[in-house]
Amino acid sequence: MKITWLGHSAFRIETAKAKILIDPFFTGNPAFDEATRKDAVAGLTHILLTHGHGDHVGDTIAIAKETGATVLANADLAAWLGAKGVEKIDMGNTGGTVHFDGFSTTFVNALHSSAQITEDGVSHSLGNANGLVLHFEDEPTLYHMGDTDIFSDMALINELHRPEIGLVPIGDRFTMGGAVAALACQRFLDFDTVLPCHYGSFGIIDQTADLFVQAMDGASTKIEVPKPGGSVSR
Numbered sequence: 001m002k003i004t005w006l007g008h009s010a011f012r013i014e015t016a017k018a019k020i021l022i023d024p025f026f027t028g029n030p031a032f033d034e035a036t037r038k039d040a041v042a043g044l045t046h047i048l049l050t051h052g053h054g055d056h057v058g059d060t061i062a063i064a065k066e067t068g069a070t071v072l073a074n075a076d077l078a079a080w081l082g083a084k085g086v087e088k089i090d091m092g093n094t095g096g097t098v099h100f101d102g103f104s105t106t107f108v109n110a111l112h113s114s115a116q117i118t119e120d121g122v123s124h125s126l127g128n129a130n131g132l133v134l135h136f137e138d139e140p141t142l143y144h145m146g147d148t149d150i151f152s153d154m155a156l157i158n159e160l161h162r163p164e165i166g167l168v169p170i171g172d173r174f175t176m177g178g179a180v181a182a183l184a185c186q187r188f189l190d191f192d193t194v195l196p197c198h199y200g201s202f203g204i205i206d207q208t209a210d211l212f213v214q215a216m217d218g219a220s221t222k223i224e225v226p227k228p229g230g231s232v233s234r
Contacts, residue, residue, distance in 0.1 A: 001139040003165070004040070007031025007228035008201040009056060009147070010038055011167060015139050017102030019043045021069070022132065022167075023050055024142050025058030031201040031228045041067055048105060048134075049073040051114040052080070052126025055201075061086055072098055072105055077114070089116030095126060106133040108157050110148035112175070133161045140164035140192070140234050145233030147198065149176045155187035165234060166191040167197035170212040171205035178211030187218055193222045195232065 006021075007029050013020040021040065024047060026032045044067040047060055057077070061084050064071050070088040071081060078091035092098045097106040128186035134142045143163035157163070164190060169175035175198050176184065178218040185194055196209045196218070209225045215224055224232045 001136070001142075001165075001234045002194065002231055003142075003167075004231040005051065005195060005197065005226050005228060008166075009050070009144075009169065009197045011060065011144065011195075011197070013134070013142065015102060015136055017050075017137070018045045018100065020046045020103075020134075021049060021063065022048045023056040023058060023146075024060055024063055025055045025130065027059050029055070029058070029201055033057065033229050036054055036229045039131055044069040047071045047133055048112065048144075049077060049133055050144060051112060051129035052116045052124070053096040053114065053147070054076045054116055056147070057081075057116070057195075061186040064088065070100070074107065074130060075113075075126035076125065080124060094130060103134055103136045103139075106135070106161065107131075108133055108161075109151065109153060110146040111151055111204065111211075112147040112149075115143070131157070133163060134156065135161070142187075143165045143167065145169055147175045149224075150180050150188075152188065153182055158189045167194055168194050170196040170209060171182075171199035171201075173205050174198070178206065178209065179215045182212055182215030182219075185221060191221050193224060193232070193234065195224050195226070200228075 004012040011021045075091040107130045110129040142165040144167040170181040
């Protein structure tokens, strides 16, 4: 498995059978290098969305039309994307699992909002915010937390799914900050590897992963902090 952080909460996950983008926020993302866009969408099979905010839906519509990738989102968000012209859509909701060739995705809870004010000036309710747990046939299980605060039922997610890799928001203000994210990882989850995200993009959130890294000091979990566009292999 190859995991590439594309800035903010956007990731590319590559396995033998799938090329996946999660929350592909490229346009308007200060941390995204536009020169990497071609590689980011190359061979794309799936786009997975945690929730409906613009910094997570991002370039989904354009990328889906360009590549023909299947988009998976909660039912409300999926219906809205369909009305925008996205043709290949799968939908689910909290607690549900959707199966694809080589992997499955389970929608789990996240503590966040999900409405979006679009170009028509109207606020659209786009379902609940979620985290996504990805189970692969021959690869580690991965948990993208989406945007969230800490919550004790993360322990149930750990018990049910045993995720080995965590993509964890740490930027504060709109999600948990570094110290709280570290507490979540150490008290409720048993990750082998964690990649922090949702930081270093907009000026009003934390600009580095330092607080998280410091708070994880002494933990057995491996902390990977790639630069935007950087990759980690597992």
